[in-house]
Each structure stands twice: as C-alpha cells, then as structure tokens.
Amino acid sequence: MTAHLPLTDFIEYPQDEMLKRAQDNYLQVKRRHSIRSFSDRAVPQAIIEQCILAAGTAPNGANHQPWHFVAINSPEIKAQIRQQAEALEQAFYAGRAGEEWLDALKPLGTDANKPYLEHAPWLIAVFSKKRSEEEGEQKTNYYVHESVGIATGFLIQALHHAGLGTLTHTPKPMSFLSKVCGRDNDNERPYMLIIAGYPAEDATIPQHAVDKKSLAEICDFI
Ligand code: IYR
Numbered sequence: 138m139t140a141h142l143p144l145t146d147f148i149e150y151p152q153d154e155m156l157k158r159a160q161d162n163y164l165q166v167k168r169r170h171s172i173r174s175f176s177d178r179a180v181p182q183a184i185i186e187q188c189i190l191a192a193g194t195a196p197n198g199a200n201h202q203p204w205h206f207v208a209i210n211s212p213e214i215k216a217q218i219r220q221q222a223e224a225l226e227q228a229f230y231a232g233r234a235g236e237e238w239l240d241a242l243k244p245l246g247t248d249a250n251k252p253y254l255e256h257a258p259w260l261i262a263v264f265s266k267k268r269s270e271e272e273g274e275q276k277t278n279y280y281v282h283e284s285v286g287i288a289t290g291f292l293i294q295a296l297h298h299a300g301l302g303t304l305t306h307t308p309k310p311m312s313f314l315s316k317v318c319g320r321d322n323d324n325e326r327p328y329m330l331i332i333a334g335y336p337a338e339d340a341t342i343p344q345h346a347v348d349k350k351s352l353a354e355i356c357d358f359i
Contacts, residue, residue: 169297170346171304173247174337175257182210184299185259185333192292198279204288205264205325207318212255217317218330219254222308226251229309244345253304257334262318263289264325285328292331302336305329 150158189206197203209215226249230239254260265285268275278284289305296303307329314320314327 165298166294167349169293169303170342172302172336172340172342173253173304174340175253175302175304175332176335176337177256177258178335180258180301180334182208184301185261188292188295188299188333189261191295192288195284195288195291197284197288198281201269201276201278202284203266203269203278203281204285204328205266205320206292207262207264207320209260209262209318210258214317215255215257215260218260218314219251221313221317222251222254222306222330223249225308225310225313245343251306253332254306256337257304257332259333261292261331261333262314262320263292263328263331264315264318264320265328266325268324289329289331296331296333301333302340304332306332 185208189208192206193202193204209218230249234242263285265281266278267281269278270276293303293305311327311330314330315322315325318327320327
C-alpha cells in the first residue's frame, strides 16, 4: 500500500450554503449547450492546458489514468480532420446511419458539413488506453470506458466554466484520428473529439436542446 495522506483540501460548507452552491452549479451547467457554429477567434493555449489538467483529475480505475489528450490548434491538421470527418459523415448521412437514426437527428439540423472542425481554434482528441506504462512496466488499465467518459465530462465542464463553447463530435469510425494525431498504436483508441472556442455571433441551438427531463423523470428517491 502507498502512504496515505490526510484529506486536507476538503472544504465543508454550512448546509444552506451547500444548497446555494448546488443551485448555482445547476444554473451554470444548464447554460452549456452544444454549438455547431464557432468563431475563429484565438483562444490561448494556457486556458486549454488548465482544462486538460482538470480532466486529468477525474476518478478512474486504480488511478492508472487511462487517457491521452491531443489538443490541436494547427490549421493544417484541423483541415485534415475536417476533410476526413466529412468524408465519413457523407456516408453516414447517405444511409449508413439507417432511417431511425437519421430521423432522430432531424431536429438538430445536422448534415455532413463540419466547417467548425476548421473554424474553431481548438479540437481536443481524447484517446483511451488499454495499458499504461509505469517505470518501464506495462500495467492493464481497468474501467477504461467509464474513466475516460468521466474525464471527458470534466473536460467539457472545465471548458464551459472557463467561458468557451463546446461540441462533442464522434465521427464513425474514428480510427483516422489516430493517424492524424500521431497516436496510431495498438494500445490507444480515439474516444471522442471535443471542439472548443467562442461561439460564432450567429450560433443557434435547436429548440429541443433546452427541453430537459424533469427530476421526477430522471430520478427516484427511495
Ligand atoms: N456524428 C454525426 C451524427 C450525429 C449523431 C448524433 I447521436 C448526434 O447527437 C449528433 C450528430 C454528426 O456529427 O453530424
């Protein structure tokens, strides 16, 4: 067992303050919406770095931290990603998705064109890792999907909290990202692509995006 440290950074709040904090947090996360129209205004790398550090604090299996992030600002690499993602999306929207899925996407108004992959200042490719290396030794990672999912959630929340617009993008198959990002190996798989930047002035969100299920619909207290 490694040494255990006292929990010195836990902060206890009075319960009325806890409630206020919980409400404030709900109001703040409720203002996060996926956007598909980004401005090309630059965003300093230092902001993205802090958000990725936040993602790296996510709870995960045996603290193996089974993730790797590639933050892409290079116009050439963004253009390659756009070109390859759009080719895949064309096949998806031309029928590979199937009728039911395409019907479900109608309210979003999405199509195969993904200009934001070039316009947004940052694309963050999230990779999951089957194994980690520590002191030259290969260790199996556990709960990889769950861990990387939580870290991606932390990342999205950190970007939103910093004041950036975001979009999750999962072109299928995503294997092209491995090559473009220089992570083409047997250990890592692309998990998700997060787009981050300022919303374009004319950015919109679909009407249904604000229709969230009620507490009674999503939770039982027993
Ligand atoms: N990846 C495609 C399709 C898509 C799928 C779902 I589920 C969405 O919630 C949104 C889009 C695209 O990006 O257009």
